[in-house]
Amino acid sequence: MVRSGELSSRLLALQYGADLVWGPETVDRSMIGTTRKANEHLSTIDFTRLPSHGSKDPRKDQKESLIYRLHPEKEGKRLIFQIGTSDPERAVQAARIVAADVAGIDVNAGCPKPFSTSGGMGAALLQTPDKLCSILEALVKEISMEFEIGISVKIRLLETAELTEVLVRKLCATGITGLTVHCRTTPMRPREKAIRGQLKMIAKICRENGVACLMNGDVENRAQAEKLITEFGVDGAMIATAAETNSSCFRNEVDGGAAPWNEVVEQYIKTALEVENRFGNTKYLLNHLIPGKQPVYREVTTSKSYLQVCQMLKLEHLETKAKEIDEKLGITPETQSQGRRGKKNKSAMAAGGNQAKIRSIETDEKKGLSERGVQNQAVVTVDI
Known part of the structure; x- marks a missing residue:
């Protein structure tokens, strides 16, 4: 959900009880070439770059574009960097830039939007599973081991349960620590009811391989998430649209539930x-x-x-x-x-910048994906 998760949205979700937050689908090319800067005034880490279309005259000051901003103290090791990529080498190159500042790297293989799929990223990767696996294997080998963080992937359901099963088994064999399944197929729109009939099968495969399994689709609040986790045997559940409407959906009932x-x-x-x-x-x-x-x-x-x-x-x-x-x-x-005369919406550019999707995962010891096995039961995952 582009634009729904800048840093301010992620921090608000954490204030209301989110346990982990996912950044936006940030395209690998948009991160490559950025400069990491400590913003002492805001206590943030900013990843910036000069605009590619700007003047090359060194005598002219050019305003750098903010590609990604994170808050190490308030989100730090609860932030998962979500990458849009279609190439193992670029994925590793981009991930290495931010890996030391986040809890994990998540490959988006579920976005159905043209800006993602037209570049072979997002849900397009579901049609090229070997490429997707090679990206995950590269990240596990080059990033997970070096930075000791988890590598995860988000997918959608395929046309049949049999095809989904084959894909999930391949993905779990790459060494990933987490898999999120959006319970809709690529052509389905958000208004169409999520399909949960394959969840138990997917959760079983993940459990057999020590991979945390998270579900997404039509989850409205934490209480419902906890119920769905128990019903389908998954390790976590995401909230999307409801979180965009009211971030306090992360709160437990004992803490007051949804706020006005x-x-x-x-x-x-x-x-x-x-x-x-x-x-x-x-x-x-x-x-x-x-x-x-x-x-x-x-x-x-x-x-x-x-x-x-x-x-x-x-x-x-x-x-x-x-x-x-x-x-x-x-x-x-x-x-x-x-007013807005002459301005264009830049939010879809690379699906990048510091937009984000927000999710939360809660374990008994509040561990990140890189530290989690299926023995650590997750409570809820939230994505806006």
């Missing part, structure tokens, strides 16, 4: 301001977090700055910070009057 939308929105804005999240992305998420029937929803859709949003939502205590961040991001009255 206005509480979640306030916490999200606070977090977005703390990490100086791009306003366009923050606005996109707010349009999901604020119920469409609320009068303020339409107002926020027209907003052009953090300050305007805080005023619309009557968050007076955040207005000073909002104004400060607007200035840092270059949002001025002049830019607001220009």
Whole structure:
């Protein structure tokens, strides 16, 4: 789900009980050539690069593009870097750049969007299983052993249970530590009901090979996830759309369960301001977090700055910070009057940047995938 998981979204999910967070499908080519920088002001690690279309005149200052941002203290070893790739060598090259800062590397072999499949990545890899296996084997050999982190893969169901079984057995033989199955086939849309009939078979194969098995598809909250884990014998469950709508779906019932939308929105804005999240992305998420029937929803859709949003939502205590961040991001009255004229949505570019999908996995000892065997029962995995 592109754009639904910038750093601010991941941190909010962790605040509400997510145990691990997955980054976005970041294409290998977009990471290769980046520079790792410690952002002392934000306490983050930023991976940046000069735009490929920019001026090559060394006398001209060029603004670097932020490709990926992570917060080592708040997410650090609970963050899985999700890579979009179709080549073993590039996958290793890109993974090595970020491997020391994350808990694991996850290969996306389930995204059905054209920007991914047209490059032979995402769900297209399901049609080239030998290539997918070679990518995983390379990452296990070159990255997992060197950095002592886990390698995992996310897939979709194939046309028949027999084909899915063959694929899962091949993938488990590569040395991966985790496998996530989105319980839909590639052509299926999110509105179509998830198919769970193959889950027990997939979980059994994973268990036999010491691979953590995670499920995805139509999981609404932690309580439901726990029930599904018990029913199908998987190690974890993902939440996607529900998490995009209300990140407090990660919370246990004993901690209050789902929080009111206005509480979640306030916490999200606070977090977005703390990490100086791009306003366009923050606005996109707010349009999901604020119920469409609320009068303020339409107002926020027209907003052009953090300050305007805080005023619309009557968050007076955040207005000073909002104004400060607007200035840092270059949002001025002049830019607001220009609106979005001439701007294009860059979020699909390489599915990269610091967008993310959020998931959580909980084990008895809160271990990462690289430390987990099937003996460590996972409770829930969340993906937005």
